Structure formats: structure tokens, C-alpha cells
Amino acid sequence: MISKSLLAATAGLTLSLVLASSAGAADSVVGGNLAKSCAQSVFDGARDDAALQLCTQAIATDLLSNRDLARTYINRGVLQLRRKAYDRALADFDRAATLAPDMGEAFVNQGAALIAQRRYDLAVNAIDRGLALGASSPERAYYNRALANLHLDNLQAAYGDLIKASQLAPDWDVPRRELAKFPTDWA
Template sequence: MQRLILCAAALGALVVAGATRASVTVIGGGLAEACSRAAMAGKSEPRFEAPCTQSLEEEQLSPRDRAGTLVNRGVLRMRRSNWQAATKDFNQAVHIKPDLGEAYVNRGAASIGEHRYADGLTDLNRGIALGTEEPAKAYYNRALAYEGLDDLKAAYFDYQKAVELSPEWTAPKEQLVRFHVARKE
């Protein structure tokens, strides 16, 4: 019987810097859409949070758009490693729209940023089960959580799944380079 043996180079700072954020598309104009565009464009400066906060305080939003705006503001906060504020936004989004996969995926990414891998794994599994607009990011983040928990085999397969889902994305390919796969009798 053959066993699959996996070895990976040290994870180190990769986890904090590597967690990937999944934004939520909000359309219809207004501040919520501006918040969505900033999150999707990879913005991180604090000034991009203002339209999100103002939208949440002043605009009439459907539950989905309110939850999406909270996720997007949380993404902006996560990019500055403001894990607690981001997690608070994701918690509110889950409360409003418990079937929004991106809220769980991002809360999982925030947990990874705080090195709480088991908590992150629980949320990432839930987000994957619910479905997300960018599933490759969910699998990539789950691979980071598995690596943080020293489950290299599961991490390897999730990096592979991220590549399968988004072949043009280089981040999971770069992580796979660190792995050495050997079959052992």
C-alpha cells in the first residue's frame, strides 16, 4: 500500500500576509456600491471605509446589500490587519444574512490573521458549503488554516483546488512550490 507523504517549507509570516479576502458585489449606485468597488479594487487606506460606514448609517439597504457592505468594510479593515473590527463586521453580516458565504470566508481569513486556525477552518468550511463568488479564495484560505494546524496533506489538496478553480491566479501555485510530494511503500 502506498502512502502520500507531504512536506512543506516553513509557513512563518505567510499566514498573516497570505489570507485572501473575498468581496461582495453591491450594485445600484450610492455609497454601498462605492464601498463594494473599493473592496474589489484592493484598496486598503482608511478613507475608503467612510463610504461603507456612511452607507450603513444613511442608506436604505436590502438585507443582502447591508450584509455585503459590512463584509466589504470588513475586507478593507482586514487589509490593515484590523482583525477585531473586521471580525465584528463579519459577525454582523452573518447575523443579518446567515447564508452569505463571503461573510464566513472572510471571518475565517480574519481568524487566520490572528493565528486562530481551528476557528478559521470552521468558518471557511461553512463558507465553502454555502458557496461564494470566488471559491478559489476560500480554498486558498482553508489551505492556510490547514497548514497552521499542521495538516499538510489537506493544505496541499486545497492549494491544488484553488489552482483548479482559478488557473490564472499565481498565489496558490507559489504555495505549492514549497511542497515535496513522495509516495512511500
């Protein structure tokens, strides 16, 4: 049972959504010049109309394998997330998951979109599936799942996910900063 003092101490704990695997999806596209440019735009942090149009053109015109088409949908979905177009992002991640149901990044990014929509239970389920499939950036998946668990008032799970994110990426200071917000006697 979680004590009231712990709940009070962690009430101010706020995490920011981290795009789970945009870099993992972005640098994996093999075929199609537009798809490669789309991936590079995402990797470079783009969020503008030109990058979105580039990805849309790649989906419509590049001759891509199902996996590369799924990666391109993921990349466009990441752009949509950055633009706060959460329904569109989720639709792209859903399409990617249909094309490549073994691609963990599709599910982890679904989880990110669901968090943005405040659909935390579904987000945890999607991230769980992505982790089980071997997402390429598991530390980000654990971090995002911590965010969902925090909103579900599941502080133990949130804490455990932050620990795991810190262990997987010891040089990434974001999870460590969030862990520092928990009381020192928490464990």
C-alpha cells in the same frame, strides 16, 4: 502518517493570507450610492480612512436590503482586514453573517480574519461553512483554508486545498507556487 522528512521539507512552506472574496462582495451591491462607492473602493484595493468612512456612512445612511447591507459590512470588513484591524473586521463579518446567513462570503471572510488572529481551528470551520454556502471565490477560500491547515500541521489537508485552489483557478499562480514547495513524491 506524515514522515519527518516531509515535515522538514515543508517547514519553510509559508502562505500569505488572501482576502477571500472582496471582489465578489464589492461588485454585488445594488442599492445606495454610498454603498456602491464603498464597494468600488474595496474593488480598487483601497485601505485608507476615506474608504473606511465611506463604508461606515453607507451602513448608517443608505437604505439597503439586508443582503446589500451584509455586503457593505463585508466590504468594510475587508477594508479593516487590509488595515490589520482584525477584531473590527471580524465584527463586520459576523454582522454580515447575521444579516444574510446564507451568504458564503461572510463566513469565508470570517475565516480570513480568524487566520489573521491565529485562530486556525475556527478559521477552518468558518471557511468550510462559506464553501458549503457557495462562496463566489472558492479558490481563495481553499487557499486560505490551506494556510489554516498548514498552521494546524495538517499538511495533507493543506496540500489538498492547494490542489483544489489550482484546479478552480488554473491561471492563478499563487497556489501553484505553494504546491511547488512540497516534495515531488508528496501526494
